[in-house]
Amino acid sequence: MIKRMFSVAAHWDDEAKVFYSESDIIGLHIEAKTIDEFESVMMDVAPGLVIANHMSKAELASAAPEDLIPAILWQRPTDKAA
Template identity: 65%
Template sequence: MKRTFFVKAVWDEEAKVFYSESDIDGLHIEAPTVNAFEDVLFDAAIDLIVANHMSAADLADTPIRDLIPAILWERPASIPAAA
């Protein structure tokens, strides 16, 4: 079972939003600010990992400490003034 996932916020200059690049199935974020992006990320990521990356057998047979995923969150190196 995969336990480490990544999420990166990328600025789309044309749309004026941050969008997500991630290996979490089902995680698609678009937000006008990094703070709004983080709010969605922290609200949805764990639920999506459990729903889309863990089987019922994983949940039943794996010790709880081994179920807790790591999410490597990469904030943008710079934040545009308009964001």
């Protein structure tokens, strides 16, 4: 069965002055100066990375279309105002 739920959290690095990602999506590494930029990048690349890195060709060929749509739980940072 295809894993359908993934998580992404943004954390603030006070030294580098960027938001960075923590995620179970293989290949997702985001650093952004604003939370809006972070969110834009995440929405742009995360679904493609799920398909590329978490689904085999056999799963893509045999799965029902509704099983191919991942749920990405997005957690805005709580340690710095977004």
